[in-house]
Amino acid sequence: MDKREFLQGAGACSLAAILGESAWARWSGLEPAALAQASDFWTELRGRYRLRTDFVNLENGYYSMMAQPVLEALVERIREVNFEGAHYMRTRAADERMAARTALARVARCPIEELAITRNTTESLDMVISGHDWKAGDEAVMAEQDYGTMLEMFEQVSRRHGVRCKRVSVPLDPRSDDELVELYAAAITPRTRLLLVSHVINITGQVLPIRKLCDMAHARGVAVLVDGAHAFAQLDFALPDLDCDYYGASLHKWLGCPLGAGLLHVRRERIPGLWPLLAPPPKAADDIARLAHSGTYPAHIDLALRDAIAFHESIGIERKSARLRHLQRYWTEQVRGRPRIRINTPSDPARCCAIANVGIDGLAPAELARRLLDEHRIYTVAIDVANVQGVRVTPHLYTTEGELDQLVAALLALSS
Numbered sequence: 001m002d003k004r005e006f007l008q009g010a011g012a013c014s015l016a017a018i019l020g021e022s023a024w025a026r027w028s029g030l031e032p033a034a035l036a037q038a039s040d041f042w043t044e045l046r047g048r049y050r051l052r053t054d055f056v057n058l059e060n061g062y063y064s065m066m067a068q069p070v071l072e073a074l075v076e077r078i079r080e081v082n083f084e085g086a087h088y089m090r091t092r093a094a095d096e097r098m099a100a101r102t103a104l105a106r107v108a109r110c111p112i113e114e115l116a117i118t119r120n121t122t123e124s125l126d127m128v129i130s131g132h133d134w135k136a137g138d139e140a141v142m143a144e145q146d147y148g149t150m151l152e153m154f155e156q157v158s159r160r161h162g163v164r165c166k167r168v169s170v171p172l173d174p175r176s177d178d179e180l181v182e183l184y185a186a187a188i189t190p191r192t193r194l195l196l197v198s199h200v201i202n203i204t205g206q207v208l209p210i211r212k213l214c215d216m217a218h219a220r221g222v223a224v225l226v227d228g229a230h231a232f233a234q235l236d237f238a239l240p241d242l243d244c245d246y247y248g249a250s251l252h253k254w255l256g257c258p259l260g261a262g263l264l265h266v267r268r269e270r271i272p273g274l275w276p277l278l279a280p281p282p283k284a285a286d287d288i289a290r291l292a293h294s295g296t297y298p299a300h301i302d303l304a305l306r307d308a309i310a311f312h313e314s315i316g317i318e319r320k321s322a323r324l325r326h327l328q329r330y331w332t333e334q335v336r337g338r339p340r341i342r343i344n345t346p347s348d349p350a351r352c353c354a355i356a357n358v359g360i361d362g363l364a365p366a367e368l369a370r371r372l373l374d375e376h377r378i379y380t381v382a383i384d385v386a387n388v389q390g391v392r393v394t395p396h397l398y399t400t401e402g403e404l405d406q407l408v409a410a411l412l413a414l415s416s
């Protein structure tokens with residue numbers, strides 16, 4: 001691939017550019033579902049990542065490493081900003097941030113006026129949780145399967161403003177969307193102001209029916225904050241179709257960006273109502289940039305964001321999502337229902353994508369993770385929270401079926 005062409009940013013990149021015209025010609029006619037199973041294509045793409053060979057990395061949920069072309073672009077971007085110094089920050093940084101926001105709004109398929117770049121999901125969601133105009137006696141609803149520090153932020157808000165937090169518990173294998181909608185609806189009272197819901201529950205990989213939950217909450221006058229840390233750039237959706245009020249995501253997870261990039265989406269009419277985490281310079285009340293001030297920031301990340309988006313768009317969200325779902329089904333279908341093995345992720349393919357969680361009866365999650373690594377050279381993460389006891393398994397685009405065969409063999413050996 002021509003590096004200079006890639007460095008031009010979003011739109012300049014294609015699979016033909018990444019893999020070579022003649023290589024891509026072998027697969028370019030395949031639909032996403034067929035391409036998802038074309039192992040030789042993904043092996044070719046795997047060559048664009050630098051991977052450790054001493055273990056199989058199935059913990060790509062923490063963050064998903066950049067592909068080599070994106071990493072190389074990032075290094076160039078750091079050099080570029082460092083070369084120009086303060087001159088860059090005073091003359092180009094704002095325009096480049098706008099260009100990065102424009103590219104990101106294209107990925108999210110939302111108006112740019114409703115989208116800000118932050119450092120991560122934590123910053124985006126905490127902005128909303130702490131910045132809501134709380135009154136004593138207000139209530140908020142969330143799930144015990146939501147991300148730990150978001151629950152902590154609600155606890156802080158509870159101590160500070162006298163807000164009552166109610167936690168529901170999401171079943172591991174729901175029968176229907178209605179079951180989930182009713183679960184959350186039952187926790188709402190006339191005093192409820194905000195509902196936090198995970199688009200993808202990080203510990204199990206379960207995908208929640210966000211649009212239906214928003215419709216239910218809005219019918220009761222409740223705003224919805226969606227934790228999209230694992231959904232953005234993993235699932236194929238347009239942000240406005242969710243109809244949520246606030247959405248936060250980390251771009252270093254599934255968009256393959258450098259560490260330290262996130263997005264915050266706020267529905268236009270909700271922007272003036274939020275208190276920023278960090279006081280910005282004077283701006284119009286409805287300017288979302290008010291919510292994205294963090295002082296002097298790593299400006300090279302904005303530049304590399306466009307390179308990561310170019311790489312992501314060259315693969316395409318439909319192909320990416322189909323491959324990730326295929327990988328998850330590939331291994332879970334081989335072990336689901338086996339003696340002592342528990343899959344803590346829904347059986348309905350529409351309720352999950354890349355991530356799944358597996359437990360073995362009689363083995364503590366930490367012990368299972370340790371033995372997978374020590375005895376089988378497979379890296380996962382132990383989860384022991386709420387109703388979830390197991391290890392989280394998160395493949396990436398570079399994961400092969402052969403690596404998942406290794407996981408299946410390890411699980412069968414450990415459970416026999």
Ligand SMILES: Cc1ncc(COP(=O)(O)O)c(C=O)c1O
Pocket residue numbers: 061062120121122123146147198200201202227229230250
């Ligand atoms: C569901 C969920 N929310 C929020 C976060 C926090 O993300 P970050 O640390 O990038 O802010 C994570 C991180 O794993 C997550 O899985």
